[in-house]
Amino acid sequence: MGIGFAVLLLFAMTFGLAVLPLLPAIMEWRLPKDTSPLRVVRESEVDIRFLAHGFQAYVDSAFGALLADRRDPPRSLEDSLQDGTKYVVVGDGDLPLFSEAEQAGSVIDRLVLGRGDIRLPAGTTFLREIYAAGSVLGRERSIYRAVLAKDSIALGRESRSLRWVHAENTITAAEGCRLHGRVSADGLLVVHDGCGFERLHAPRIEFRELPGPLSSDTAERDAPTVVLRAEDLANVIEEEAGRWLVEKALDIPANVLVEADLVVAGHCRIGKGAQLAGSIKSHGDLTLADGVVIEGSAVAGLSLHIATGCRIHGPALAEREIFVGAGTVVGTELEPTSVSGNHLYIAPGALVHGTVWAHVEGRVCQVDVTAFADSATGPLA
Amino acid sequence: MAVRQRSTRISHPPAAESRPRARRETWYSRHSRTAAQALVVLQAWVVLLAVAISAPATEGVNRRSHPTERFRHVAAADLGHLNCEAALDEACAGLAPAQQAETPAGRFWLVTVLLYALYTVIFFVCVYIIRHYFFTLNRLFRTPRQPYVDIDTAEWPPVTVLIPAHNEELVIGEILEALVDSDYPRAKLTIVPINDRSADETCKRIQAFEAEYPDVVKPYHREDGKSGKAAALQDAMASVEADIALVFDADYVPGRGLVKQLVAPFFDPEVGAVMGRVVPHNTETNLLTRLLDLERAGGYQVDQQARMNMKLVPQYGGTVGGVRKRALMSVGGWREDALAEDTDATYRLLLAGWKTVYQNRSECYEQVPDTWEPRLNQIRRWAIGHNQAAARYARRLLTSTRTNALEKLDGLLLLGVYAMSPLLLIGWMLGIVLWYLGEAKPGLIVILLVTSYCTLGNFATFFEVAAAAHLDGSRERIRLVPFISLGFLVNLFAVSRATLGQILPRRRPEELLWHKTERNHNHNGVYNNNNNTHVQRKG
Numbered sequence: 001m002g003i004g005f006a007v008l009l010l011f012a013m014t015f016g017l018a019v020l021p022l023l024p025a026i027m028e029w030r031l032p033k034d035t036s037p038l039r040v041v042r043e044s045e046v047d048i049r050f051l052a053h054g055f056q057a058y059v060d061s062a063f064g065a066l067l068a069d070r071r072d073p074p075r076s077l078e079d080s081l082q083d084g085t086k087y088v089v090v091g092d093g094d095l096p097l098f099s100e101a102e103q104a105g106s107v108i109d110r111l112v113l114g115r116g117d118i119r120l121p122a123g124t125t126f127l128r129e130i131y132a133a134g135s136v137l138g139r140e141r142s143i144y145r146a147v148l149a150k151d152s153i154a155l156g157r158e159s160r161s162l163r164w165v166h167a168e169n170t171i172t173a174a175e176g177c178r179l180h181g182r183v184s185a186d187g188l189l190v191v192h193d194g195c196g197f198e199r200l201h202a203p204r205i206e207f208r209e210l211p212g213p214l215s216s217d218t219a220e221r222d223a224p225t226v227v228l229r230a231e232d233l234a235n236v237i238e239e240e241a242g243r244w245l246v247e248k249a250l251d252i253p254a255n256v257l258v259e260a261d262l263v264v265a266g267h268c269r270i271g272k273g274a275q276l277a278g279s280i281k282s283h284g285d286l287t288l289a290d291g292v293v294i295e296g297s298a299v300a301g302l303s304l305h306i307a308t309g310c311r312i313h314g315p316a317l318a319e320r321e322i323f324v325g326a327g328t329v330v331g332t333e334l335e336p337t338s339v340s341g342n343h344l345y346i347a348p349g350a351l352v353h354g355t356v357w358a359h360v361e362g363r364v365c366q367v368d369v370t371a372f373a374d375s376a377t378g379p380l381a
Numbered sequence: 382m383a384v385r386q387r388s389t390r391i392s393h394p395p396a397a398e399s400r401p402r403a404r405r406e407t408w409y410s411r412h413s414r415t416a417a418q419a420l421v422v423l424q425a426w427v428v429l430l431a432v433a434i435s436a437p438a439t440e441g442v443n444r445r446s447h448p449t450e451r452f453r454h455v456a457a458a459d460l461g462h463l464n465c466e467a468a469l470d471e472a473c474a475g476l477a478p479a480q481q482a483e484t485p486a487g488r489f490w491l492v493t494v495l496l497y498a499l500y501t502v503i504f505f506v507c508v509y510i511i512r513h514y515f516f517t518l519n520r521l522f523r524t525p526r527q528p529y530v531d532i533d534t535a536e537w538p539p540v541t542v543l544i545p546a547h548n549e550e551l552v553i554g555e556i557l558e559a560l561v562d563s564d565y566p567r568a569k570l571t572i573v574p575i576n577d578r579s580a581d582e583t584c585k586r587i588q589a590f591e592a593e594y595p596d597v598v599k600p601y602h603r604e605d606g607k608s609g610k611a612a613a614l615q616d617a618m619a620s621v622e623a624d625i626a627l628v629f630d631a632d633y634v635p636g637r638g639l640v641k642q643l644v645a646p647f648f649d650p651e652v653g654a655v656m657g658r659v660v661p662h663n664t665e666t667n668l669l670t671r672l673l674d675l676e677r678a679g680g681y682q683v684d685q686q687a688r689m690n691m692k693l694v695p696q697y698g699g700t701v702g703g704v705r706k707r708a709l710m711s712v713g714g715w716r717e718d719a720l721a722e723d724t725d726a727t728y729r730l731l732l733a734g735w736k737t738v739y740q741n742r743s744e745c746y747e748q749v750p751d752t753w754e755p756r757l758n759q760i761r762r763w764a765i766g767h768n769q770a771a772a773r774y775a776r777r778l779l780t781s782t783r784t785n786a787l788e789k790l791d792g793l794l795l796l797g798v799y800a801m802s803p804l805l806l807i808g809w810m811l812g813i814v815l816w817y818l819g820e821a822k823p824g825l826i827v828i829l830l831v832t833s834y835c836t837l838g839n840f841a842t843f844f845e846v847a848a849a850a851h852l853d854g855s856r857e858r859i860r861l862v863p864f865i866s867l868g869f870l871v872n873l874f875a876v877s878r879a880t881l882g883q884i885l886p887r888r889r890p891e892e893l894l895w896h897k898t899e900r901n902h903n904h905n906g907v908y909n910n911n912n913n914t915h916v917q918r919k920g
Contacts, residue, residue: 024860034857035665037674040636040744047533047638201534237782238734241711243650245734245783261650263734279650297648299528315532315648331534340531354534 048184048201048355052148052166059113059131059148063087067115067133078110085111085128092116092134122156136167140174153185171202193348197362201355203336207364209348223275223293228256242278250282254289261296279314286318290325297337304341317341323367324350488818495815502808509801512794516687517845520852526690530742532645537569539623540644540703544574545613549631550582552748556631557590561597565640570597571623574631577603577613610699611722615715618706627703634662635701635745642743643703653708653735654726656685657701657743666751671861672868673749673756678849679842685739693791694731695739699723700747708735721766728774731792734783753871760872761879764799768883771796802876842869 019026028034047053059067062081066089077089088098088110098121102108107125112118114132122139129146130136136149140156146163147153153167158176161183165171171185172192179197183189189202193209230239233252238245243261250264254271260278262268267284270276270292279296280286286300290307297314298304304318308325315338316322316330322341324330326349331337336354344362346352356362542560546553553574560572572594574587590598601617618626625647629635639657646652658681661674688695697704699722709715712729719725727737750756778784778792843862850859 022863025863028857028860029668029671029864032665032671032857034855035671037662037664037746038660038678038744038853038855040660040746240733241707263651279648281649281651296650299649299651313536315535317528317532317649319526319528335536336534337536338532338534340528355531357531359531 048182048199049166051146051164051182052184055129055131055146055148063089063113063131067113087111087113087128090114090118117151135169155179173197191364193364193366195364197356197358197364199355199357200352200362203333203353205352205354205356207346207348207350207352224255224257224273226256228252228258230260249284252276267302288312308347313337315339321345324352325367326350330354492815492818495811495818499808499811499815502804502811505797505801505804506808508794509798513842513845515691516683517848519687519690520683521848523690525686525741526692527741529646529649529738530642530740532648533641535645535648537566537641537644538625538647539569539571540565540625540627540640541571541573541621541623542627542629542640543614543617543621544572544629544631545577545610545617546574546579546583546587546631547577547613548579548581548583550579550586552632553583553586554590555634556629557587557598559634559636560629560640561590561594562637563635563640564637565644567597569623570640571621572598573601573617573621574598575601575603575613575617577608607717609717611715611719611725612717614722615717618710618714621706624706625703626706626709628700629745630700630747632748633659633700633745639701639743639745642740643701646738646740647703647705649736649738651734651736652705652738653730653733654697654704654737655702655743656695656697656737656739657745658682658685658739658741659698659701659747660744661749662746663748663751668861668864669753669756670749670751671858672864675846675850675858675861675865676868677749678853678855679846681739682741682849682852683845686741688791689739689741691787691791694727694788694795695737696795697723697727697730697737701743701745704730705735708733719766720762720769724767724770725773728770728778728792728796731784731788732774732777732781757871757875760875764802764876764879765883767796767799768880771800799876800880802873803880805873806877 066077078086079089080086086109090112092115098108106121106123107127109127111128112120112126112130114130114134114136116132117134117137118130118132119137120126120130120139120142123141125143126145129148130144131147132149132151134149135151136147136153138144138147138153138155138159141158142156143160144155144162144165147161147165147167149167149169151168152170153165153172155161155165155171155173155177157174158178159174160178160180162180164182164184165179166182166184168186170188170190171183172190173179173183173195175192176194177192177196179191179195179200182199182201183197184201187203189200189205191197191200191205191207193207230236230244233244233246233250235246235248235250236244237247239260243263246262246264246268247266249266250262250268252258252268252270252274255273256271256275258274258276258278262276262278262280264280264282264284264286266282267286268280268282269287270280270289272289273291274289275293275295277295279299280294281299281301283301285303285305286298287305288294288298288307288310291309292307293311295313298306298312298316300318300320300322302318303320304316304322306312306316306322306324306328309327310325311328312330313332313335317338318341320341321343322339322345324339324344324346326347328347329351330339331353333353338355338357339352340355340357340359342358342360344356344358345367346356346362346364347367348364544553544556544560557572557574560570563570574590576584576587584602587598587600591600601620603613603616606612606616614628625644627640627643643655643657646655659677661670661677663670664674685695687693702723704726708730709726712726712733712735715722716725716729730737750759775793775796778789778796781789784792842865846865847859847862850862
């Protein structure tokens, strides 16, 4: 081996060693495999009905003709699609016929499609979606992957929904249901005591203890006559652009009217019957005593405690928990809104118009508000 | 408030930030967490190793820095026996007395000053290393904070969308079409394209939309006044009736739900500005656009969201965002002499106690520069504007009573981010000068090289960009990360040049004009043959 060749070899090897770590980069540059732009959500995939609408489109395309054919409907029709998806079509008001194996295992691995109303058996797990051109009447302790009804849906006690449930009229979840994923109704959504949930949406969401009408007082109230001024409070450090900036904690006395937005650096408590014409943000806990009215939104950096009989017109947000007492109304029929937090605890008797979203866990349960009812009644500063 | 009734905890899937896209299971996806941790440990070792190397080297050079000591060292090496003191003394005796005791006071002070300058550079570089890692690790291991993203139902307030446009015939139609298709309640939405003395067909295209959607599209035509985006916004803002104004550059195409997403944070009365995420659309063009895509991912998915998570200072970026009108007006409106009116607004709002919110899910496509010249112009423009804001607000931020300590620290670091490039160049020059002065500490230079490599050229940026690509669910594009070094070098010199230009006296004052990125096609790939858009800059 000549000295020239050795030097060349040394250079080549050095170059190779230097370039070796860059090989994947060079390969991807010269022979690109991943050049498409990042997919941006351009349509409203966050729309709670997105999945239901997608399934409706699928049903219309794959089973539209079959479901519309009412000339001589059989009691129950079984078949499978070309892709192997098994389904059963049920006549109006009938119980679907399941095989002995399915009945024995209480597991149905078929799409269930109803030409009208469907009655479903108790204690059964439905691994595929259920669709009804009428209503779905479920019984206790059943598990549903997804349910779509053109009319109403009733989920029996201690049932579970795994992905989504949507009805064009009313949904009723009996005691002890676990509603994972999305549950939406175009009319009324009733969630009974002991239910767990993640994301609910309806023009009217009633949280009830017992079957029967909700007794929430939704009448408009007169505004308090005593108007609180910024100089009445010790911690207000700025009053500008319609906003009071408050350092540290703030206690707003009972039965006063505040005509500004409030931003509080610490915890904040609003006394009984007080009314806030704007919105409020508290970096700590935000506590509303009985009968507080907020015309705007209520935002808490930590927890949001809402006692009984409160009214919040705008969104109610907290980065940790939200407790909602009985008789509280969030949003209105004409102006629905959102309630969002990591954990939501809502007392039976509360009413929400719009969306309720628990990131981790939501539950309908008794909420003790007595510890907060009298804590914010101090005199004017 | 206590919960009386206990019930079984619902097992939910973890709240995932990653978008709902199909992701193939790969080794990387399975072991990304472990890999990230290993990477951090590896990088910590590299820095420690550099420090370890530097210590003995520094000590040795200190001892050898005196001419006599240096001679002794060389002679000892020649003689082959370091301990032969007698022979060394004999050899050193040959040196002139002047050479033996030559340490003039001036030189001592010069070296001391240069050394401390170098220490300062290294200190700042280390601070930015720590910052990078804090942000990246926060994004990898903490749940993203997005308190307003769930507001999908509300009584939406009136909103005005401002679109500053100067010779934007190619793209103005796309954004107007996208906005009129928005799912925001039509009665609450006003779209105001600001036609600022366009010499092309921009005006006609806007008028066509105005004729078709007279209730929504209400253009604002500027024929005089100061030039530039900030001036155009300030003028148009006077006619805005809504309290919330969103701003989009003309070459952006918002999705249907984007307006709602950007308005949602304003339900929080503390929020003064909102920023969404910018996503490059023309990634398939060439290597530059792909690198810019990675860079943007790092900047938004990691930097901005980490600031949001840690309640620091997310930055309003001038497009795909919005401001609360009464908040902005209470701090003086859009500042017409600001080259980076977005950064300027961010800091003025911050100083007045208004927060800027970043919404990572509020994504919008943009066209990134696909040639180097507009890219360099863009980065220079950003650097100048940012430095301008730094000069104006750094001291005020330090003494502000409306911001907490963490916001002050992050705000200052954000203001200083473009000062790091010239600082790094100065550090490198200091190292070379000290070396040739014979008083150099190679250990220090090693530290500087390693830290600058870790901070700006390589590890931290790699780590940040790779983390962003991972969070986005990208796969193969992550392999391009080593090429980011190329962009770093280009940025280093472009930013340093721009900063130098700000410091040096100018022959004539700079005139503010429209600064925009040159483009010759729109999102649908329609090209402009007689391209009359160009970056204007005087002064």
